[in-house]
Amino acid sequence: MSDCIILPIGITRGTIESILSDDSKLNISCITTVTVPGMEEEKERIISGVEILARMINAELHKVTVRPWDPESVKTIYNNIKNRKFNRLIVVGITGTRYLQPILLMVALRMWRELHGKSEVLLLQGVEGEEARLVPLLGFIAPALRISRIQRRLIEIVYSSSRPISGKDLIKRQGFTKSVYYVLADLEHKGLLKVKRGIIERTWPGELYYRFMKSDDI
Numbered sequence: 001m002s003d004c005i006i007l008p009i010g011i012t013r014g015t016i017e018s019i020l021s022d023d024s025k026l027n028i029s030c031i032t033t034v035t036v037p038g039m040e041e042e043k044e045r046i047i048s049g050v051e052i053l054a055r056m057i058n059a060e061l062h063k064v065t066v067r068p069w070d071p072e073s074v075k076t077i078y079n080n081i082k083n084r085k086f087n088r089l090i091v092v093g094i095t096g097t098r099y100l101q102p103i104l105l106m107v108a109l110r111m112w113r114e115l116h117g118k119s120e121v122l123l124l125q126g127v128e129g130e131e132a133r134l135v136p137l138l139g140f141i142a143p144a145l146r147i148s149r150i151q152r153r154l155i156e157i158v159y160s161s162s163r164p165i166s167g168k169d170l171i172k173r174q175g176f177t178k179s180v181y182y183v184l185a186d187l188e189h190k191g192l193l194k195v196k197r198g199i200i201e202r203t204w205p206g207e208l209y210y211r212f213m214k215s216d217d218i
Contacts, residue, residue, distance in 0.1 A: 138190050150183055
């Protein structure tokens with residue numbers, strides 16, 4: 001028997017400060033810090049810094065502590081967020097204990113289902129000290145979602161093209177009907193592409209999904 005281990009390592013206070021700084025270009029109105037018990041002295045210093053930054057950017061700050069393997073304490077994250085108003089819900093994927101990552105993704109996906117496309121649910125992904133990008137969270141679980149044959153065809157057209165494609169191009173040159181806009185809207189909702197002013201743009205999860213689709217015929 002052999003094991004393959006995926007091993008993420010490390011967080012820094014500087015990473016958190018850069019996320020909340022004015023230079024981050026995020027329009028932050030509320031912050032929910034989530035921690036697990038342990039190393040309280042170090043965490044208190046970090047959260048104190050978050051409190052100062054929250055006041056500087058005029059953002060609400062809420063603090064949640066999750067007890068490991070306690071579903072009721074996990075539920076407090078959802079309860080803390082569900083009644084807030086926002087245009088984008090962002091899960092930070094480059095800080096925090098790795099125990100929390102799948103839990104935070106589950107909370108965010110629950111919110112995505114309840115929001116019905118009214119707000120975006122994004123993942124801030126990157127490497128500590130290097131570039132971080134906002135990417136559609138749902139796109140990363142696309143292989144587990146139902147992707148229809150027509151959606152796969154659209155993904156292939158968009159991601160194999162050397163030039164930007166519009167909805168009008170799909171109708172005029174690819175033989176689609178106007179109903180293609182509904183299919184594009186669903187793909188955008190799933191995070192596999194983005195439509196801006198009629199032009200279809202790529203997303204990082206969509207690019208990954210396309211590469212998997214081409215290499216393994218998902």
